[in-house]
Amino acid sequence: MSGTGDKRRAAVLGSPIAHSLSPVLHRAAYRELGLGDWTYDRFDVDEEALPAFLAGLGDEWAGLSLTMPLKRAVIPLIDEVSETAGSVEAVNTVVFTDDGRRLGDNTDIPGMVAALRERGIEQVESAAILGAGATASSALAALARICTGEVVAYVRGDARAAEMRQWGERLGVEVRTEDWADAARALTAPLVVSTTPAGATDALAASLPERPATLFDVLYDPWPTELAARWSAYGGAVVGGLDLLLHQAVLQVERMTGRSPAPLDAMRKAGEHALASR
Known part of the structure; x- marks a missing residue:
C-alpha cells in the first residue's frame, strides 16, 4: 500500500471530531515519507452514520483512525479483529x-x-488507574504487558468497580478497586495512569507526595492538567496524552502506508506546534 504515485486516502472518524490532532500527525508523516499523493482528513461520524460511511468508501482508501464513540461500534462492520x-x-x-x-x-x-x-519505564511492580471506561480498559491491557503486581483502580460506583475487576480477569491483571473518594492514595504508586476527563483530578494535585514517581495522564488538551503540572514541579516523571496520541499514530501510519519506521520526531514537532497554536 505504499506506492508513492498512488493517490490514497485516510481519515479519522468520531463525534465530536473537530478537536482531533490526528490529521496534523498523519500529514506530517506523509510529508516526511514523501507520500505527496496521500491525504488524511477528519469526518464527524456517529454510530448511526458509520455503516453508510464505510459502505461508501472506494478503492483509494488505505485506512481509518477511530475515536469515540466508534471503537466498539465498528467491530461488526469489519472482516477481522486483531x-x-x-x-x-x-x-x-x-x-x-x-x-x-x-x-x-x-x-x-x-x-x-x-x-x-520512551521515558525509561519498561516494567513496574504495581500501578494505579484513576477512572474507568474504555481508556481505562486499554490502560489495563497495557499494564498487563509491563506490571508484575497489583493494579489498583479508583472509580466511582459499584458497577464500574465490578467492570474493572472483570477486565482485569479477562486481561490477566490482578485488579483491586477502591472508591474515588480515596483516590489520593493512588499518588504514591510507582505508576499512576489517569484516564479521567479534564478537571476530574485537579483536587488531587494538593495531595502529592514529596517525591512522586511516574504519572501517565492521557489528556493532551488542555495541557498540562493541574495534576501533571504539580507532578512535574515536584520532580516526578510525566507522560502526557500527546505522547500516547503520537505513539499510537506512529503505528497507524506504519500499518496504513506499509512504510516503517514512521517519522516520530517530525510527527511530534507537528503535534507540539499545533497544540501551542491553540
Missing part, C-alpha cells in the same frame, strides 16, 4: 487490504507501552 483489539473490544484502527478486506486493530495499547518505554 487479538489486541479483541482483548478490550475496541478498534481504533482499520486498515484496508488490496483485496478489499477491512482489518481492525488497536494501537492505543502498544502506543501506551511505547510512550512509557
Whole structure:
C-alpha cells in the first residue's frame, strides 16, 4: 500500500471530531515519507452514520483512525479483529487490504507501552488507574504487558468497580478497586495512569507526595492538567496524552502506508506546534 504515485486516502472518524490532532500527525508523516499523493482528513461520524460511511468508501482508501464513540461500534462492520483489539473490544484502527478486506486493530495499547518505554519505564511492580471506561480498559491491557503486581483502580460506583475487576480477569491483571473518594492514595504508586476527563483530578494535585514517581495522564488538551503540572514541579516523571496520541499514530501510519519506521520526531514537532497554536 505504499506506492508513492498512488493517490490514497485516510481519515479519522468520531463525534465530536473537530478537536482531533490526528490529521496534523498523519500529514506530517506523509510529508516526511514523501507520500505527496496521500491525504488524511477528519469526518464527524456517529454510530448511526458509520455503516453508510464505510459502505461508501472506494478503492483509494488505505485506512481509518477511530475515536469515540466508534471503537466498539465498528467491530461488526469489519472482516477481522486483531487479538489486541479483541482483548478490550475496541478498534481504533482499520486498515484496508488490496483485496478489499477491512482489518481492525488497536494501537492505543502498544502506543501506551511505547510512550512509557520512551521515558525509561519498561516494567513496574504495581500501578494505579484513576477512572474507568474504555481508556481505562486499554490502560489495563497495557499494564498487563509491563506490571508484575497489583493494579489498583479508583472509580466511582459499584458497577464500574465490578467492570474493572472483570477486565482485569479477562486481561490477566490482578485488579483491586477502591472508591474515588480515596483516590489520593493512588499518588504514591510507582505508576499512576489517569484516564479521567479534564478537571476530574485537579483536587488531587494538593495531595502529592514529596517525591512522586511516574504519572501517565492521557489528556493532551488542555495541557498540562493541574495534576501533571504539580507532578512535574515536584520532580516526578510525566507522560502526557500527546505522547500516547503520537505513539499510537506512529503505528497507524506504519500499518496504513506499509512504510516503517514512521517519522516520530517530525510527527511530534507537528503535534507540539499545533497544540501551542491553540
